[in-house]
Amino acid sequence: MVPHLTTALTGPLLELEKHFLGHATEIERWMRVQWQDHMPPFYASTDLRNSGFKLAPVDLNLFPGGWNNINDVFMPLCVQAAQDAIERICPDARQLLLVPENHTRNQFYLQNVAKLVSVLQLTGLDVRVGSLLPEITAPTTLELANGGSLTLEPLVRTGNRVGLAGFNPCAILLNNDLSGGVPAIFKGLDEQWLIPPLHAGWHMRRKSRHAAAYDRVAREFGEVIGIDPWRINPEYGVCSQINFQERTGEECLAAEVDSLLTRIRAKYKEYEVDETPFVVVKADAGTYGMGVMTVRDASEVVGLNRRQRNKMSVVKEGLQVQEVIIQEGVHTFETVDDAVAEPVVYMMDRFVVGGFYRVHTERGRDENLNAPGMHFKPLAFQTCCSLPDCRQAPDAAPNRFYAYGVVARLALLAASVEIEETEPAEADAA
Amino acid sequence: MVPHLTTALTGPLLELEKHFLGHATEIERWMRVQWQDHMPPFYASTDLRNSGFKLAPVDLNLFPGGWNNINDVFMPLCVQAAQDAIERICPDARQLLLVPENHTRNQFYLQNVAKLVSVLQLTGLDVRVGSLLPEITAPTTLELANGGSLTLEPLVRTGNRVGLAGFNPCAILLNNDLSGGVPAIFKGLDEQWLIPPLHAGWHMRRKSRHAAAYDRVAREFGEVIGIDPWRINPEYGVCSQINFQERTGEECLAAEVDSLLTRIRAKYKEYEVDETPFVVVKADAGTYGMGVMTVRDASEVVGLNRRQRNKMSVVKEGLQVQEVIIQEGVHTFETVDDAVAEPVVYMMDRFVVGGFYRVHTERGRDENLNAPGMHFKPLAFQTCCSLPDCRQAPDAAPNRFYAYGVVARLALLAASVEIEETEPAEADAA
Numbered sequence: 001m002v003p004h005l006t007t008a009l010t011g012p013l014l015e016l017e018k019h020f021l022g023h024a025t026e027i028e029r030w031m032r033v034q035w036q037d038h039m040p041p042f043y044a045s046t047d048l049r050n051s052g053f054k055l056a057p058v059d060l061n062l063f064p065g066g067w068n069n070i071n072d073v074f075m076p077l078c079v080q081a082a083q084d085a086i087e088r089i090c091p092d093a094r095q096l097l098l099v100p101e102n103h104t105r106n107q108f109y110l111q112n113v114a115k116l117v118s119v120l121q122l123t124g125l126d127v128r129v130g131s132l133l134p135e136i137t138a139p140t141t142l143e144l145a146n147g148g149s150l151t152l153e154p155l156v157r158t159g160n161r162v163g164l165a166g167f168n169p170c171a172i173l174l175n176n177d178l179s180g181g182v183p184a185i186f187k188g189l190d191e192q193w194l195i196p197p198l199h200a201g202w203h204m205r206r207k208s209r210h211a212a213a214y215d216r217v218a219r220e221f222g223e224v225i226g227i228d229p230w231r232i233n234p235e236y237g238v239c240s241q242i243n244f245q246e247r248t249g250e251e252c253l254a255a256e257v258d259s260l261l262t263r264i265r266a267k268y269k270e271y272e273v274d275e276t277p278f279v280v281v282k283a284d285a286g287t288y289g290m291g292v293m294t295v296r297d298a299s300e301v302v303g304l305n306r307r308q309r310n311k312m313s314v315v316k317e318g319l320q321v322q323e324v325i326i327q328e329g330v331h332t333f334e335t336v337d338d339a340v341a342e343p344v345v346y347m348m349d350r351f352v353v354g355g356f357y358r359v360h361t362e363r364g365r366d367e368n369l370n371a372p373g374m375h376f377k378p379l380a381f382q383t384c385c386s387l388p389d390c391r392q393a394p395d396a397a398p399n400r401f402y403a404y405g406v407v408a409r410l411a412l413l414a415a416s417v418e419i420e421e422t423e424p425a426e427a428d429a430a
Numbered sequence: 431m432v433p434h435l436t437t438a439l440t441g442p443l444l445e446l447e448k449h450f451l452g453h454a455t456e457i458e459r460w461m462r463v464q465w466q467d468h469m470p471p472f473y474a475s476t477d478l479r480n481s482g483f484k485l486a487p488v489d490l491n492l493f494p495g496g497w498n499n500i501n502d503v504f505m506p507l508c509v510q511a512a513q514d515a516i517e518r519i520c521p522d523a524r525q526l527l528l529v530p531e532n533h534t535r536n537q538f539y540l541q542n543v544a545k546l547v548s549v550l551q552l553t554g555l556d557v558r559v560g561s562l563l564p565e566i567t568a569p570t571t572l573e574l575a576n577g578g579s580l581t582l583e584p585l586v587r588t589g590n591r592v593g594l595a596g597f598n599p600c601a602i603l604l605n606n607d608l609s610g611g612v613p614a615i616f617k618g619l620d621e622q623w624l625i626p627p628l629h630a631g632w633h634m635r636r637k638s639r640h641a642a643a644y645d646r647v648a649r650e651f652g653e654v655i656g657i658d659p660w661r662i663n664p665e666y667g668v669c670s671q672i673n674f675q676e677r678t679g680e681e682c683l684a685a686e687v688d689s690l691l692t693r694i695r696a697k698y699k700e701y702e703v704d705e706t707p708f709v710v711v712k713a714d715a716g717t718y719g720m721g722v723m724t725v726r727d728a729s730e731v732v733g734l735n736r737r738q739r740n741k742m743s744v745v746k747e748g749l750q751v752q753e754v755i756i757q758e759g760v761h762t763f764e765t766v767d768d769a770v771a772e773p774v775v776y777m778m779d780r781f782v783v784g785g786f787y788r789v790h791t792e793r794g795r796d797e798n799l800n801a802p803g804m805h806f807k808p809l810a811f812q813t814c815c816s817l818p819d820c821r822q823a824p825d826a827a828p829n830r831f832y833a834y835g836v837v838a839r840l841a842l843l844a845a846s847v848e849i850e851e852t853e854p855a856e857a858d859a860a
Contacts, residue, residue, distance in 0.1 A: 028554020029524055032513070036521050073503070080510055080781055083462070091466050094459055124458020351510055 016055060016231055017403045023225040027406055030224050031350070031413075038416040040350040042085045042173065042195045046411040047358070047370065048343045048404055049330035053273050055403060056234050056330050057411035058280070059370075060210055062200045062419075063177040065101070066356075067119070068111035068146075069376045070346055074354035079122045081348035086123050088349065090171045090193050096125040097162070097169040101176045102133050104152070107145045114150045116175060130155040130164050132176065132183055160190045171195060177202045179285075200419050206284045207325045208238045209422060214414035221410055232407055234328035235263055238284065242324055244313035250302050253281070256326045258298035264328055275331060278366050281312070284323035291321055292368045294329060331365045336377050340365050344376075345408035352405040446485060446661055447833045453655040457836055460654050461780070461843075468846040470780040472515050472603065472625045476841040477788070477800065478773045478834055479760035483703050485833060486664050486760050487841035488710070489800075490640055492630045492849075493607040495531070496786075497549070498541035498576075499806045500776055504784035509552045511778035516553050518779065520601045520623050526555045527592070527599040531606045532563050534582070537575045543605060544580045550603070560585040560594050562606065562613055590620045601625060607632045609715075630849050636714045637755045639852060641666045644844035651840055662837055664758035665693055668714065672754055674743035680732050683711070686756045688728035694758055705761060708796050711742070714753035721751050722798045724759060761795045766807050770795050774806075775838035782835040 020027065045064035046057045070078070086093060098117060103109040113129060120127045131140075131152040141151045153164045162185055163169055171193040172186075178201025186198065198204075215233060222229035237256035242249035257279055264277035276296060283291035291312050295301055304312070313321050332342045339361040346354045357377040360369040450457065475494035476487045500508070516523060528547060533539040543559060550557045561570075561582040571581045583594045592615055593599055601623040602616075608631025616628065629635075645663060652659035667686040672679035687709055694707035706726060713721035721742050725731055734742070743751050762772045769791040776784045787807040790799040 025524075025551065025554050025556050028552070030554075032517060032521055032554055035517070077506055077510060080507060083781075084514065087462060087465075091462055092459075094455075121455065122458070124455050124460075124462055126455050351513075 016227070019225065019227060020403050020406050024402070026225055030221070031409060034413055035350045038413060038420065039088070040085075040412060041200075041347075041415050041419065042089065043346075043348045044412050044415055045344055045346045046408045048345060048407060049332045050334050050343065050404075051275075051331040052333050053271055054231055054234075054330050055407050056232050057214070057407060058234060058327065058330060059207075060411045060415050061177075062196050062205070062415060063175055064346060065109055065112045065175065066344070066376070067115040067346070068108060069356045070115070070354035071356075075119070075122075077351065077353045078119045078348060081351040081353050082119050083123045084351070085349040086120075086125065086171075089195060093170040093193075094126055095167060095169040095171075096120055096127050097164065097167070097172045098127055098129045099132065099155070099172060099174050099176050100129060100152075102131070104131075104133065104142065110142060110150050111144055111146055111148070113175060114144060114148050116173075117150070120173070126167075128153060128164055128167055128169075130162070130172075132185075155185055157185050160188060161192055162186065162189060174201070179203065197419065197423070199422055199424055202285050204422065205418075206323065207282060207286075207327075208236065208284050208323070210414060210418045211236045211325065211327070213418040213421065214411060217410050217414045217417065230267055232410065234330055235260060235267075236328065237326045238323065239326065240284075240323045242322060244304065244309040244321065247304075247309075250304075253301045253324065253326070254298040257281070257295055257301055260326050260328060261296075261298065276366075278329035280327045280329050280368065282325050282327060283312070283321040284325045286321065291324075292370075294367055295326075296366075329366055332369070333365060340367075340369060341377070342369050343404050345404055347408060347412050350409070350412070352408055355401075355404070355408075446657070449655065449657060450833050450836050454832070456655055460651070461839060464843055465780045468843060468850065469518070470515075470842060471630075471777075471845050471849065472519065473776075473778045474842050474845055475774055475776045476838045478775060478837060479762045480764050480773065480834075481705075481761040482763050483701055484661055484664075484760050485837050486662050487644070487837060488664060488757065488760060489637075490841045490845050491607075492626050492635070492845060493605055494776060495539055495542045495605065496774070496806070497545040497776070498538060499786045500545070500784035501786075505549070505552075507781065508549045508778060508783045511781040511783050512549050513553045514781070515779040516550075516555065516601075519625060523600040523623075524556055525597060525599040525601075526550055526557050527594065527597070527602045528557055528559045529562065529585070529602060529604050529606050530559060530582075532561070534561075534563060534572065540572060540580050541574055541576055541578070544574060544578050546603075546605060547580070556597075558583060558594055558597055558599075560592070560602075562615075585615055587615050590618060591622055592616065592619060604631070609633065627849065627853070629852055629854055632715050634852065635848075636753065637712060637716075637757075638666065638668045638714050638753070640844060640848045641755060641757070643848040643851065644841060647840050647844045647847065660697055662840065664760055665690060665697075666758065667756045668753065669756065670714075670753045672752060674734065674739040674751065677734075677739075680734075683731045683754065683756070684728040687711070687725055687731055690756050690758060691726075691728065706796070708759035710757045710759050710798065712755050712757060713742070713751040714755045716751065721754075722800075724797055725756075726796075759796055762799070763795060770797075770799060771807070772799050773834050775834055777838060777842050780839070780842070782838055785831075785834065785838075 041062055043064055045061045045066065047059040049056055049058050100113045101109060117127050117129065129150065129152050132155065136152050136154050139151055139153045141149050143149050156163055156165055161168060162172060173195045181203040182198050218229040218233035237260050239249055239252045239256050242253055260279050261277050268277060278294055278296045281293040281295055293312055332340055334341045336357050336359045339359045340363055341357040341359045344355055344358050345352055358369050358374050359377055360374045362373050363369055471492055473494055475491045477489040479486055479488050530543045531539060547557050547559065559580065559582050566582050566584050569581055569583045571579050573579050586593055586595055591598060592602060603625045611633040612628050648659040648663035667690050669679055669682045669686055672683055690709050691707050698705065698707060708724055708726045711723045711725055723742055762770055764771045766787050766789045769789045770793050771787040771789045774785055774788050775782055788799050788804050789807055790804045792803050793799055
């Protein structure tokens, strides 16, 4: 049931996986101790890229969609992990309000919401879904393509609490990334748990802050198990004064791209990697794979044409891009059915609970796969990420998946640090 | 993959399961709140009997063997739950010592130990196995029939700590039920976690104390979801001054049996159950299915013949029986391949992590199945106990298994209460 999984350059990755396997006890103990000091996010997903010589997260989502793509065999793991998450945040909760994105026409997204509802219900919560859409003025049941259904209800604000008619939840789980800012109805709440906290929304969040936190996590982890953190960490730079439409800040961007490419070239030389380095320019607050550009030379970001500038200047909810992160590109040498693929790992609380491959038949191994035309292989992670098998070869599926689970949890830990560090002072929070 | 599962009398059980399904949210929330107040045992297994009109635990084991019978698909659940258990008891542990029973010739038991070692290693612990056997004077590797191996090492006492040569663990997990008393090497330890605590061993533990705790748990649970607790709780009585060899205490036993049978008859009448009531007489401190007798009439316990008296008077480790519990017998109307079967549910921390059917081709539905000739169906619980499916019929496998998981966790909660209540004063503990 596991799809054919190939890695063009197996040598160094085998070495990295072997290293993880040989240090699994230290890794797990170190993780356990980290989670004593840091509160894990309720849930998260991360995109990994596996170039053979490098296995690294390139994105971490604190409002993960795509739960519908998780294999049903992982449901018990999801439920068990969700129980931990609920106990950690609101142990005496009876009712939970789930607030999704406004995509009522996206069947996949709606199935994702329905799957989340079913996981959370199984932890013993009365779960209902409250919509921010103005057209939802009464409970509205949507039929899903998979035979299920989902009822959206209008949100009701009463004093300092948000709920539904006849439903006063102790906790509100956001599956809406707040790209458009915090809706007025969520401002100035008290006595209710907002999960994740509002400042984790994309109106405040910056990829570069996550990268900075991951930098430190990767460095510490590298010391613990004795690896060069570069093997699991994409280098990055930031340009914070860019305006693609007005063509200002291009020089800063070009200089950062050049500096980063130079650093990558040095690393490729050190590791004798015979590939062309590239970087990915991304809106620092962007999501959904929007506002992303692959660059192999600094000259490519100077004198962008109108189409390129339009593409880079606006992200989800029409937000203008002013800050970009320039991230070391990590080739993906994995393929599923001959198409380029990257693993996406899902987590709840501090546990890996599933994953799948994002596959794109039209993209190259140095391109962003989170783009129209992508599809998912939900069967891929038939086995789970927590069970390395020392008796099997380092590149056997359980062991490769263990390596994915380790790196994904490092990104999760970085997100936890990032959320702690960006927590606003109490006055701002309200 | 789920074996054919039939229940002769489906009506009332369907009603019970339907009731559990309809109250899953209350049940899960109530459980969550209970685990805020009570510390779950590290691990446990429980034998359930399902008579259709009644679904009840008849035994709870705090030193569960048989992990080798758990389907491998449940390994991720075990590892995840074990991580919770470790974090709860000794989050900064690096090394864990596992102390098994002295059955070095029992291949099944050794495979059980090896399975436990692998689960615990995957939580990031350095796990080694210390034997109480005097003949283990040096590390001894045993080859297992399933292709694995297990290394037993001699225990080493140093001051107030127990370990192995060059191995100073922070925690000691007992898979040895201490039927023969606490070995001298474990007396007066400090600074090390003993799991479960010593007073949970069979040298101290009494089935009747567990039954008393379960009584209260079942009553409270019954109130929460509105069922007669008898539906999930076997009635019981105690005789504490019995000597089968000297034939003293027989009258007390006969009177208790009679009183219990009378109470059961009344309940059968109330529920219109057309079955012959029976009780099971068990050594109050016994285990391994030893010292167990099925009785349908009080006269059967008077004037026992020599064979019966021998069978009842001695349990594991040659302990003399002085106290017995008389437990309401619960028929098992489940069959696997036409043989009588009972579910055995395994738990770690507060989670159900697997189970199987104990099957006996030579026994009747009102007999103890934990007897020579029994076998196990590890494939049975292909699906897990935490995922009721409201869209399916109440007797569909996921829903039946959910009911098992609920009742098993009630027994687990009772064990937690029992351990708390029997904790010796500090002076005794040392």
